[in-house]
Structures are given as C-alpha cells and as structure tokens.
Amino acid sequence: MRIKGKPNSFDIAHLAGVSQSTVSRALRGHPTVNAETRERILAIARQLNYKADKNASSLRSKHSGTLALLIFEDPTVDDSSINPFFLSMLGSVTHACARHGYDLLISFQELSRNWHADYEDCHKADGIILLGYGDYLDYRGRLEALVEQGTHFVRWGAVLTDQLGLSIGCDNLRGGQQAADHLLALGRRRIAFVGNASLRSPEFFERYQGYGAALRAAGLTPDAALQVDAISTELAGFEATSTLLQRGTPFDALFAASDLIAIGAMRALASRGLRVPADVAVVGFDDIPMASFVNPPLTTVQQDTRRAGELLVETLLNLIHDDPAQSIKLPATLVVRQSCGIGLAPATSNPPRVATARRGAAAARRRHS
Amino acid sequence: MRIKGKPNSFDIAHLAGVSQSTVSRALRGHPTVNAETRERILAIARQLNYKADKNASSLRSKHSGTLALLIFEDPTVDDSSINPFFLSMLGSVTHACARHGYDLLISFQELSRNWHADYEDCHKADGIILLGYGDYLDYRGRLEALVEQGTHFVRWGAVLTDQLGLSIGCDNLRGGQQAADHLLALGRRRIAFVGNASLRSPEFFERYQGYGAALRAAGLTPDAALQVDAISTELAGFEATSTLLQRGTPFDALFAASDLIAIGAMRALASRGLRVPADVAVVGFDDIPMASFVNPPLTTVQQDTRRAGELLVETLLNLIHDDPAQSIKLPATLVVRQSCGIGLAPATSNPPRVATARRGAAAARRRHS
DNA sequence: CTGAAAGCGCTTACAG
DNA sequence: CTGAAAGCGCTTACAG
Numbered sequence: 001m002r003i004k005g006k007p008n009s010f011d012i013a014h015l016a017g018v019s020q021s022t023v024s025r026a027l028r029g030h031p032t033v034n035a036e037t038r039e040r041i042l043a044i045a046r047q048l049n050y051k052a053d054k055n056a057s058s059l060r061s062k063h064s065g066t067l068a069l070l071i072f073e074d075p076t077v078d079d080s081s082i083n084p085f086f087l088s089m090l091g092s093v094t095h096a097c098a099r100h101g102y103d104l105l106i107s108f109q110e111l112s113r114n115w116h117a118d119y120e121d122c123h124k125a126d127g128i129i130l131l132g133y134g135d136y137l138d139y140r141g142r143l144e145a146l147v148e149q150g151t152h153f154v155r156w157g158a159v160l161t162d163q164l165g166l167s168i169g170c171d172n173l174r175g176g177q178q179a180a181d182h183l184l185a186l187g188r189r190r191i192a193f194v195g196n197a198s199l200r201s202p203e204f205f206e207r208y209q210g211y212g213a214a215l216r217a218a219g220l221t222p223d224a225a226l227q228v229d230a231i232s233t234e235l236a237g238f239e240a241t242s243t244l245l246q247r248g249t250p251f252d253a254l255f256a257a258s259d260l261i262a263i264g265a266m267r268a269l270a271s272r273g274l275r276v277p278a279d280v281a282v283v284g285f286d287d288i289p290m291a292s293f294v295n296p297p298l299t300t301v302q303q304d305t306r307r308a309g310e311l312l313v314e315t316l317l318n319l320i321h322d323d324p325a326q327s328i329k330l331p332a333t334l335v336v337r338q339s340c341g342i343g344l345a346p347a348t349s350n351p352p353r354v355a356t357a358r359r360g361a362a363a364a365r366r367r368h369s
Numbered sequence: 370m371r372i373k374g375k376p377n378s379f380d381i382a383h384l385a386g387v388s389q390s391t392v393s394r395a396l397r398g399h400p401t402v403n404a405e406t407r408e409r410i411l412a413i414a415r416q417l418n419y420k421a422d423k424n425a426s427s428l429r430s431k432h433s434g435t436l437a438l439l440i441f442e443d444p445t446v447d448d449s450s451i452n453p454f455f456l457s458m459l460g461s462v463t464h465a466c467a468r469h470g471y472d473l474l475i476s477f478q479e480l481s482r483n484w485h486a487d488y489e490d491c492h493k494a495d496g497i498i499l500l501g502y503g504d505y506l507d508y509r510g511r512l513e514a515l516v517e518q519g520t521h522f523v524r525w526g527a528v529l530t531d532q533l534g535l536s537i538g539c540d541n542l543r544g545g546q547q548a549a550d551h552l553l554a555l556g557r558r559r560i561a562f563v564g565n566a567s568l569r570s571p572e573f574f575e576r577y578q579g580y581g582a583a584l585r586a587a588g589l590t591p592d593a594a595l596q597v598d599a600i601s602t603e604l605a606g607f608e609a610t611s612t613l614l615q616r617g618t619p620f621d622a623l624f625a626a627s628d629l630i631a632i633g634a635m636r637a638l639a640s641r642g643l644r645v646p647a648d649v650a651v652v653g654f655d656d657i658p659m660a661s662f663v664n665p666p667l668t669t670v671q672q673d674t675r676r677a678g679e680l681l682v683e684t685l686l687n688l689i690h691d692d693p694a695q696s697i698k699l700p701a702t703l704v705v706r707q708s709c710g711i712g713l714a715p716a717t718s719n720p721p722r723v724a725t726a727r728r729g730a731a732a733a734r735r736r737h738s
Numbered sequence: 739c740t741g742a743a744a745g746c747g748c749t750t751a752c753a754g
Numbered sequence: 755c756t757g758a759a760a761g762c763g764c765t766t767a768c769a770g
Contacts, residue, residue: 020763021765021766022740024766025739025765033740049518053764054424055424055493055762055763056428056763057764059763059764060746060766061746061765061766066493082456082460090459091456094476094477108460121420124424124435289453290658290662388756391757401756403756423748424747425746425747427762428748428761431762
C-alpha cells in the first residue's frame with residue numbers, strides 16, 4: 001500500500017480484502033453489496049479519509065454532479081457592485097444546489113462579450129442556469145447557440161410565448177399592474193414609469209405593460225412623456241428621473257422597473273427638493289435588501305427569490321434527467337412600506353397628497369425647465 | 370468519424386490526419402507543434418465546436434483549473450440574506466478567478482455543521498478560499514484538519530501571529546482606531562462598542578482593541594458597561610443596542626463592529642427617539658453598499674474587497690504552484706458620511722452635540738429602565 | 739453477492 | 755516535429 005499521497009480505490013480494496021469494483025459499489029451504496037462487507041469498506045475509507053476522485057468518476061459516468069450559474073450584466077460597472085437582486089438569487093440557487101447534492105460553478109460575464117458558456121461542453125457541469133438582464137436581441141442569439149448544441153439550460157427572466165428553452169420568471173405583468181393599482185388606489189393619477197420599455201428588455205417591458213393595463217382599467221391613458229428608459233442601476237435611475245424632471249410634464253407618482261432604479265429616482269427627486277411620498281409616491285420592483293433601509297422605506301413588488309432558485313435548480317435537473325419540465329411564472333407580491341404614503345401624513349401638516357404631488361411636480365418643472 | 374455526440378481528440382486527429390497526441394499538444398499551445406499543423410487542427414476543432422473534456426484532462430494532469438470558495442456563517446438565517454460584505458467579496462473573488470483563468474465553485478455552509486471542504490480531496494478544486502466569521506475556537510479545529518490533509522487554502526480574516534495557514538485580512542486594529550479617533554475628534558467622549566469582543570471573534574476583537582487603544586491615547590478608559598456582544602447581523606445590532614440602552618449608562622457615540630450591526634443599532638436608537646448623529650454618533654465597519662443608503666448615510670471603515678479578492682486568489686495560486694506566499698494585512702479607510710455629524714448641525718437649531726447626546730441617552734434610560 | 743476486464747478522453751514520458 | 759503507448763482512477767457491463 002502506498003504511504004504517501006492520497007489513497008485510491010485499489011488501496012481500499014487491498015486493505016478490505018475485496019476487489020476494487022466492490023469498493024466502488026460499496027461506496028456508492030449499491031444494493032447488491034453484502035452489508036458486512038460494505039461496513040468494512042466504509043470504515044477503512046473513513047479512516048484513510050478516502051474521497052473518490054470526481055474527475056475519474058465524472059469521466060466514466062458522464063455526469064459531473066455540478067451545475068453552472070452564469071450571471072451577466074450590461075456593463076460590469078465595478079467588481080463589487082453586482083446587482084443585489086442577482087446576488088440574492090445566487091444565494092438561493094446555491095442553497096438549492098446543495099439541497100440536491102450538486103456543486104455550483106459560478107461565473108460573471110459581460111453580455112457584450114463572447115460568453116464562454118462551455119461548462120457543459122467540457123463536461124465541467126451537467127447544465128447551466130442563466131441569470132441576467134441585457135439586450136434580449138443579443139441574448140436570443142446566445143440562447144439559439146445553446147439550443148443548437150443541445151446544452152441543458154434554464155434561464156431566469158420573462159416567460160415568453162416564443163420561448164427558446166425554459167424560463168422561470170415572475171409574473172411581471174401582474175406585478176406591474178399591482179404597483180400601478182396601488183398608486184391609483186392612493187389617488188395618484190399622473191404616474192411615471194422609469195425603466196426600459198421595449199422588447200429588448202422583456203422583463204421591464206412586461207412590467208410596463210402591466211402598468212399600462214392598470215392605467216387604462218382606471219380610465220387613464222399612459223403618457224409617453226412620463227416614461228424614460230433606464231437599465232437596472234441606481235445611476236440610471238437617477239439620470240432617467242433627472243431627464244423626466246427636466247421634461248416638465250407633471251407627475252405625482254413614479255413606478256420604477258427595479259428597486260435600484262427607484263433608489264436612484266428617489267435621490268434625483270430629493271436633489272430637486274421633492275418629497276417622497278408627499279410630492280411623488282414611488283414604487284420599486286424586486287424587494288432587494290436595501291429597499292427596506294432607504295428613506296423612506298420603499299414600497300415595492302417582491303419577487304420570491306427563494307422559490308425561484310429552487311425552481312431554477314429543479315427544472316434544470318428535470319431537463320438533465322429527461323423528466324418533464326416546463327417554464328413557470330411565479331406570482332409577485334406587493335410589499336407596502338412608506339414610499340407611497342401609507343399610514344403617514346396627519347392631515348394638518350400635509351395637505352392632500354394628490355394636490356401636493358401635482359404642486360410638487362409643477363414646482364419641480366418650474367425650477368428645472 | 371462519429372456523427373452523433375461530441376467529438377473527441379481522436380475525431381479531430383482523424384480529420385486533421387495527425388495523431389491524437391499532436392491534437393492534444395496543438396490545442397494546448399505546445400511550442401513544438403508545427404505552425405501549419407496547429408492551424409489546421411485549431412480550425413477543425415473550432416468548426417466542430419470541440420472542447421477538451423476537463424474531467425479527462427484534470428484526471429490525467431492532476432489539476433482542475435478550479436478554485437473553491439467556502440462561505441460560512443453563524444446561523445444561516447435565511448437563504449437570501451447572506452451577509453452583504455461576503456457577497457461583495459464573492460463578487461471580487463469571482464472576477465479575480467476569471468482573470469487568472471480559473472473557474473470557481475461556491476458553497477455556503479453553516480459553521481456549526483460538519484463542513485464538507487472536500488473539494489480538493491476529490492480533485493474538484495486545486496485549493497480553497499475560506500470566507501466567514503464564526504466562533505474561532507470551532508473554526509481553528511477545521512483549519513487544523515485542512516493543514517493536516519495538506520489542503521491548499523487561504524482564509525479571509527484576522528491576520529494572527531499563531532496563524533494556521535495564510536490569511537488575507539484588513540488592518541482591523543488600525544480600522545478600529547480610526548473609527549474611534551474620528552468620534553473623539555468630533556468631541557464624543559462616551560463611545561460604546563457593539564460587537565463580539567473576545568478571541569472567539571478575532572476580527573471584531575481587533576477592532577475592539579483598536580477602539581480601546583484610541584480611547585486610552587485620548588486619556589479615556591474604555592467602559593465595560595459600554596460594550597455589548599453582537600454577531601454581524603442587523604437583528605443582533607438592534608438587540609445589543611437595546612440592551613445597551615437598558616443598561617442606562619450614558620453614551621454619545623457608538624462604534625459598531627460591522628455595518629449590519631450599525632444599521633440595527635440605528636434602528637434601535639431611532640425606536641427610542643434618539644437622533645443620529647445629534648444624540649448618538651454612529652460609525653460602522655465594512656462599507657457595504659447599504660451603508661450609503663441608510664438614513665443618515667453611515668460613516669464607516671471601508672475594507673477593500675476588490676483588492677482582497679485579488680489577493681486571496683493570487684495567494685492561493687502561489688500556494689498551489691509552490692511559489693512564495695504570505696499573509697497580508699490590507700489598510701482600512703475611514704469613509705466619512707453623515708452618521709457622525711460632519712457638515713451638519715447649524716449651532717442654533719442643534720445644541721452642542723456631546724451634551725445633547727448625553728441628554729438623549731439619559732432620556733432613553735429614563736424611558737426604558 | 740463478487741471479480742476481472744474494458745474503457746471514459748485526455749496528458750505525458752519515451753522513442754524516433 | 756510527431757506518433758505509439760501507458761496510465762490517471764474511477765464505473766459499468768459481463769460472467770460467475
């Protein structure tokens with residue numbers, strides 16, 4: 001027996017007085033192995049701290065017990081400033097993998113570059129989870145390549161009808177509707193939408209459509225002057241809202257396509273001296289951890305990242321095992337905090353909100369146009 | 370040649386009219402391969418979308434081109450509520466790995482359970498990065514096991530003299546000193562410390578010692594009644610600060626061992642009607658993204674996560690390649706925002722801060738004892 | 739219930 | 755500069 005180096009299955013076999021195949025079977029809990037023999041083998045393996053070489057077993061058995069998570073973002077602004085929403089997805093995907101006995105490889109990639117989504121091709125992973133927003137036109141091409149290569153993958157994002165592969169996503173349409181309904185119920189009438197509103201950003205676009213549907217259901221017409229594009233960063237939210245304010249079209253509420261955008265929007269509003277929610281009510285989307293810590297705490301539409309991570313992993317595993325699998329749309333939940341003016345505002349100190357808001361917006365217009 | 374399935378190096382060899390060994394050499398850029406032959410091979414490989422099987426190559430070559438990141442936390446409260454500081458470390462470690470051409474496996478583990486830090490034993494990774502705070506007494510045993518097994522690892526955390534393995538950490542002592550010096554320079558004299566202050570939490574303990582050193586240098590004696598233990602969560606910060614307030618010992622400043630604790634502390638302070646910074650100045654540690662969004666924006670001691678991630682990866686790679694490597698202490702930087710009262714407080718509306726703070730704390734005591 | 743043998747797809751001496 | 759051969763450490767039919 002070898003003294004130095006890590007033991008292999010032959011070493012264990014030799015010590016246990018059985019063949020190497022029996023060791024392999026015993027270690028993997030194969031049912032035909034004699035119970036007593038198995039115990040003996042396991043004891044020796046434990047004592048020698050033997051761990052089966054995964055490269056050898058993956059090579060032979062053709063599966064790696066590993067999943068890959070690809071996170072991509074528009075311009076990877078800064079190493080440490082990853083979208084917090086993706087971060088919490090990452091957490092739940094990691095936990096879900098662990099529960100299913102899989103390891104997780106992760107990689108951050110810029111959508112603009114050529115991804116190396118080769119983890120499955122090179123047999124490092126059995127399948128891939130795709131997480132990120134980006135230009136869908138760009139993105140779709142990548143998905144086509146994955147489909148063509150027969151890669152197992154699931155993506156987080158809008159569940160579309162002409163789906164390439166499977167998606168797990170949230171019900172962005174209903175979410176957008178709920179956000180707008182909430183603002184309407186509070187008497188807001190001139191509701192801005194900050195976020196990309198084109199098919200290039202399907203998730204945001206669905207939220208925008210939900211918003212539009214809610215307005216129309218209330219007898220209002222969405223005003224194109226009250227929509228400004230923004231990707232999901234605080235800076236984009238700040239800049240888009242500044243643009244919106246410069247336009248001078250009055251508004252008394254703002255629905256941001258993401259919390260990051262909402263936080264940037266609140267900063268832009270504050271820098272113009274506008275009060276949230278008194279002058280402008282603000283709703284976000286995602287419910288990132290920061291949302292409850294900003295001032296005022298942000299009312300937002302929560303996505304269930306825990307469930308999403310679980311479903312992403314389960315669906316991918318089904319795909320890998322050739323079990324039935326399908327795209328799933330998760331419900332979104334409105335989380336009411338204080339950025340829309342619930343439970344605030346004694347009537348004496350704060351005049352009626354709608355009026356105030358209009359006045360505020362009008363004041364902003366005067367100040368900045 | 371096989372029609373279905375993925376091509377292997379023999380398929381490429383056959384098409385290129387060379388031996389399989391030459392294909393292998395060409396693909397890895399071996400210098401002895403004829404330039405023209407190499408081009409031919411590369412062209413065919415590209416065309417067939419050939420990717421070398423990593424399991425086979427890792428098995429044969431004995432290295433996996435993969436690093437593992439183990440993140441552990443005290444009680445994994447909730448899947449999606451991972452300590453944001455670790456999350457930003459995770460981001461920078463991932464990017465650093467990518468820059469060095471390594472893949473990254475990640476795993477969240479509870480320190481209380483048996484870790485499976487077996488990634489290297491089973492040849493899935495060439496080395497391990499350890500990230501997390503937890504009871505160091507517990508932790509040390511795990512490190513001993515790693516050392517004994519000859520595992521390559523680097524940990525993030527306090528750089529201690531009786532180090533097991535290598536650590537990359539920040540200069541917690543200087544950081545704590547800077548935080549306390551800042552408060553002292555603003556005239557605060559009764560400075561509380563919220564966070565674990567024992568050798569079981571070496572990082573926090575170093576910060577506590579820096580704080581103590583600063584007080585003593587200013588001729589003050591740290592008051593044990595002004596220290597309360599807390600792990601790095603918002604809830605722990607809230608509860609510890611509540612305990613502190615109940616004790617009734619007056620204080621005009623609070624140094625939290627982490628931003629999460631500081632945020633919890635500010636919530637506890639606010640719930641007692643105490644104003645930050647007027648009544649109590651607050652400093653945190655880490656500079657997590659949330660720090661600049663809380664109200665008031667948190668003054669804190671920033672750790673350079675980007676550099677830290679880079680050094681963690683570089684040091685581990687040096688260890689793996691048997692190159693010289695050492696533990697490193699990174700400088701910490703005070704980031705002044707508004708939670709300590711810089712650039713605030715026109716003298717007319719706010720009475721001198723120290724007095725106010727004392728009054729505030731005293732008021733709190735009266736209210737809650 | 740167990741063993742002998744083949745083979746997964748590479749890398750790496752070795753020989754030429 | 756190139757090829758034939760061995761071998762990494764497993765899993766998996768196949769035979770008994």
